[in-house]
Amino acid sequence: xxxxxxxxxxxxxxxxxxxxxxxxxxxxxxxxxxxxxxxxxxxxxxxxxxxxxxxxxxxxxxxxxxxxxxxxxxxxxxxxxxxxxxxxxxxxxxxxxxxxxxxxxxxxxxxxxxxxxxxxxxxxxxxxxxxxxxxxxxxxxxxxxxxxxxxxxxxxxxxxxxxxxxxxxxxxxxxxxxxxxxxxxxxxxxxx
Amino acid sequence: xxxxxxxxxxxxxxxxxxxxxxxxxxxxxxxxxxxxxxxxxxxxxxxxxxxxxxxxxxxxxxxxxxxxxxxxxxxxxxxxxxxxxxxxxxxxxxxxxxxxxxxxxxxxxxxxxxxxxxxxxxxxxxxxxxxxxxxxxxxxxxxxxxxxxxxxxxxxxxxxxxxxxxxxxxxxxxxxxxxxxxxxxxxxxxxxxxxxxxxxxxxxxxxxxxxxxxxxxxxxxxxxxxxxxxxxxxxxxxxxxxxxxxxxxxxxxxxxxxxxxxxxxxxxxxxxxxxxxxxxxxxxxxxxxxxxxxxxxxxxxxxxxxxxxxxxxxxxxxxxxxxxxxxxxxxxxxxxxxxxxxxxxxxxxxxxxxxxxxxxxxxxxxxxxxxxxxxxxxxxxxxxxxxxxxxxxxxxxxxxxxxxxxxxxxxxxxxxxxxxxxxxxxxxxxxxxxxxxxxxxxxxxxxxxxxxxxxxxxxxxxxxxxxxxxxxxxxxxxxxxxxxxxxxxxxxxxxxxxxxxxxxxxxxxxxxxxxxxxxxxxxxxxxxxxxxxxxxxxxxxxxxxxxxxxxxxxxxxxxxxxxxxxxxxxxxxxxxxxxxxxxxxxxxxxxxxxxxxxxxxxxxxxxxxxxxxxxxxxxxxxxxxxxxxxxxxxxx
Numbered sequence: 001x002x003x004x005x006x007x008x009x010x011x012x013x014x015x016x017x018x019x020x021x022x023x024x025x026x027x028x029x030x031x032x033x034x035x036x037x038x039x040x041x042x043x044x045x046x047x048x049x050x051x052x053x054x055x056x057x058x059x060x061x062x063x064x065x066x067x068x069x070x071x072x073x074x075x076x077x078x079x080x081x082x083x084x085x086x087x088x089x090x091x092x093x094x095x096x097x098x099x100x101x102x103x104x105x106x107x108x109x110x111x112x113x114x115x116x117x118x119x120x121x122x123x124x125x126x127x128x129x130x131x132x133x134x135x136x137x138x139x140x141x142x143x144x145x146x147x148x149x150x151x152x153x154x155x156x157x158x159x160x161x162x163x164x165x166x167x168x169x170x171x172x173x174x175x176x177x178x179x180x181x182x183x184x185x186x187x188x189x190x191x192x
Numbered sequence: 193x194x195x196x197x198x199x200x201x202x203x204x205x206x207x208x209x210x211x212x213x214x215x216x217x218x219x220x221x222x223x224x225x226x227x228x229x230x231x232x233x234x235x236x237x238x239x240x241x242x243x244x245x246x247x248x249x250x251x252x253x254x255x256x257x258x259x260x261x262x263x264x265x266x267x268x269x270x271x272x273x274x275x276x277x278x279x280x281x282x283x284x285x286x287x288x289x290x291x292x293x294x295x296x297x298x299x300x301x302x303x304x305x306x307x308x309x310x311x312x313x314x315x316x317x318x319x320x321x322x323x324x325x326x327x328x329x330x331x332x333x334x335x336x337x338x339x340x341x342x343x344x345x346x347x348x349x350x351x352x353x354x355x356x357x358x359x360x361x362x363x364x365x366x367x368x369x370x371x372x373x374x375x376x377x378x379x380x381x382x383x384x385x386x387x388x389x390x391x392x393x394x395x396x397x398x399x400x401x402x403x404x405x406x407x408x409x410x411x412x413x414x415x416x417x418x419x420x421x422x423x424x425x426x427x428x429x430x431x432x433x434x435x436x437x438x439x440x441x442x443x444x445x446x447x448x449x450x451x452x453x454x455x456x457x458x459x460x461x462x463x464x465x466x467x468x469x470x471x472x473x474x475x476x477x478x479x480x481x482x483x484x485x486x487x488x489x490x491x492x493x494x495x496x497x498x499x500x501x502x503x504x505x506x507x508x509x510x511x512x513x514x515x516x517x518x519x520x521x522x523x524x525x526x527x528x529x530x531x532x533x534x535x536x537x538x539x540x541x542x543x544x545x546x547x548x549x550x551x552x553x554x555x556x557x558x559x560x561x562x563x564x565x566x567x568x569x570x571x572x573x574x575x576x577x578x579x580x581x582x583x584x585x586x587x588x589x590x591x592x593x594x595x596x597x598x599x600x601x602x603x604x605x606x607x608x609x610x611x612x613x614x615x616x617x618x619x620x621x622x623x624x625x626x627x628x629x630x631x632x633x634x635x636x637x638x639x640x641x642x643x644x645x646x647x648x649x650x651x652x653x654x655x656x657x658x659x660x661x662x663x664x665x666x667x668x669x670x671x672x673x674x675x676x677x678x679x680x681x682x683x684x685x686x687x688x689x690x691x692x693x694x695x696x697x698x699x700x701x702x703x704x705x706x707x708x709x710x711x712x713x714x715x716x717x718x719x720x721x722x723x724x725x726x727x728x729x730x731x732x733x734x735x736x737x738x739x740x741x742x743x744x745x746x747x748x749x750x751x752x753x754x755x756x757x758x759x760x761x762x763x764x765x766x767x768x769x770x771x772x773x774x775x776x777x778x779x780x781x782x783x784x785x786x787x788x789x790x791x792x793x794x795x796x797x798x799x800x801x802x803x804x805x806x807x808x809x810x811x812x813x814x815x816x817x818x819x820x821x822x823x824x825x826x827x828x
């Protein structure tokens with residue numbers, strides 16, 4: 001029976017793709033059922049708005065509490081190599097145990113989108129010199145099975161002052177002479 | 193081993209680049225875009241809104257920020273918030289494609305959620321200045337809205353204008369046009385359009401399913417109009433394995449037994465007229481002059497275009513032959529899916545045909561088998577109704593993707609292995625179920641988030657912040673420590689004494705002269721009511737975030753989320769239950785017909801016996817002496 005259901009499940013999903021595009025009447029768009037559906041949808045929309053605003057305020061509060069502005073360091077990562085799917089990225093600061101991020105295909109592809117940057121970590125650091133070490137491993141979309149992965153590492157010194165620091169690790173194609181990917185770093189400052 | 197590993201080298205971070213908060217370079221905006229690309233729309237929204245608060249009154253974002261915000265609102269199913277933003281985006285977008293796509297997206301959401309009037313209005317507004325590349329999509333969506341509202345004539349007018357090409361995308365539009373034409377009373381044209389879709393040459397699985405759907409629709413339309421001869425060739429085009437196969441096989445059997453009907457003509461469609469004019473611009477076909485001018489081109493262009501008439505299968509010479517042919521088709525169906533109404537109908541159709549052929553004993557056997565199978569099907573349906581009412585199916589679907597923040601964009605990727613899922617496959621594919629499921633999922637996800645925040649707020653309240661930096665004391669940390677270590681106020685004078693090791697200000701080389709200092713009376717004051725306001729929506733009048741207020745907000749949201757989640761869950765349950773009850777009613781109807789047919793056949797099995805004698809014979813009793821035929825039952 002489970003095999004039959006498994007096959008049927010696949011055909012259901014195929015049917016759904018066809019039926020979703022066809023002129024099937026929006027059933028439930030009939031009388032009271034339709035009104036109920038819309039009423040519930042309106043209520044849920046209103047609640048979503050409240051919860052989103054709550055989430056916003058809760059994050060702000062948590063940031064204030066755990067990561068005060070003068071000590072906050074945020075590390076982002078962006079991938080500027082088309083077709084490179086990340087598998088793993090690790091970042092370590094001042095020799096501390098690294099923060100390791102694993103990627104599935106969906107998340108890796110999300111990072112390839114235009115103007116897409118991932119916030120990797122947030123940490124408190126005192127003023128002064130610090131060292132950031134990062135490493136990534138990935139593979140190209142068109143790579144064949146068994147092909148060696150692509151990776152690169154980088155170590156960077158940066159000076160933390162009293163302003164919040166925003167560092168962006170950029171996975172790039174490197175210099176013209178180098179065809180291999182490279183990690184670069186960029187610091188950002190907000191200006192009002 | 194690494195194919196291309198760079199050696200580890202240290203370098204200094206170059207001088208900082210600057211950005212204006214909210215512009216395209218703002219890494220926080222780009223982080224929100226990443227979350228959106230990862231379909232974490234809830235987090236993406238919170239991130240973008242956070243930036244507005246962070247930067248206060250000075251916040252001025254680039255158009256990309258507002259476009260992203262509108263997109264994430266709609267993707268998370270928040271139409272009302274998205275609408276205002278999309279209007280601004282559409283009004284200010286430099287690229288009309290951006291504006292057009294955003295309007296169509298909004299309309300699509302409205303259609304799928306059942307806001308049909310709003311969808312129609314949105315689409316009519318969107319039509320103005322719509323780029324040509326989006327016209328086809330607009331036509332498709334608008335036609336579906338019109339059909340959902342029963343405005344068939346308007347749908348026909350719209351779709352007829354769009355039906356100008358033979359590319360694959362047109363298949364869906366053509367099928368909708370065919371359905372609209374038939375519903376609008378233009379059966380001739382409707383049949384021709386459906387026939388075209390039904391003869392589409394394609395290998396794409398979705399389009400093959402579409403083709404089957406068109407043939408089943410057309411074939412059963414012919415059957416319902418007692419045109420069995422026209423139905424048969426159409427139904428024969430349906431693939432023998434596929435979601436429409438059972439319905440086609442059932443129809444083929446009935447087509448054998450239905451009246452053949454008259455030959456049905458196809459109608460000329462606008463593209464046929466154009467093609468005909470291309471081939472024969474001077475209208476010479478069929479005329480003597482035409483034949484002279486173009487020998488060999490004497491054939492009727494209507495026929496050459498395949499638009500003259502539908503094929504009509506000739507009926508059998510006698511009923512017995514037709515019944516036998518029907519049994520061939522129905523024999524394929526009898527062992528298929530026992531919950532499929534087409535298969536259930538065949539369980540009755542086969543003994544019906546056998547009975548008509550005079551094979552009464554066989555007919556009885558198949559009717560009895562049908563009764564057993566229908567009883568089993570009824571029991572399974574009853575069990576499925578109970579399972580639905582237990583909520584297991586919906587919970588299983590929701591649990592698979594519990595924390596996904598995809599909102600409206602969420603898709604059901606696989607189904608739980610449960611019988612009730614199996615019986616509800618057609619309902620699960622419908623918008624009313626799918627959209628209700630998305631809302632239910634979202635409400636449950638939001639509830640979990642609120643609960644998680646309550647726990648985090650509790651942790652923050654219990655553990656005072658510890659500054660990780662011992663050499664850079666944070667004033668707020670000091671306040672926290674002071675609060676934690678505070679002692680009860682003592683209302684007694686503080687005693688001061690001179691410290692002989694302290695020098696007077698300005699003279700640090702040596703202690704000052706020994707004098708008796710003035711002793712002001714000091715007392716500990718009450719704890720101040722407020723400190724300098726830090727700002728931000730989450731902050732209190734004190735130096736840090738107002739966790740108590742956040743907790744109160746979270747706890748007030750919880751009951752509302754629970755209630756709406758329960759209401760949406762009940763709606764899903766009702767949809768499933770209604771569908772299963774309808775299936776059960778159909779099964780019971782078939783069961784009733786089966787029993788009636790069996791009773792009739794049992795009577796027929798003993799044609800020479802009177803009813804009462806049959807009763808006596810069955811019971812093994814003899815008719816008591818002195819009673820006449822027919823009296824036994826009464827005396828008894």
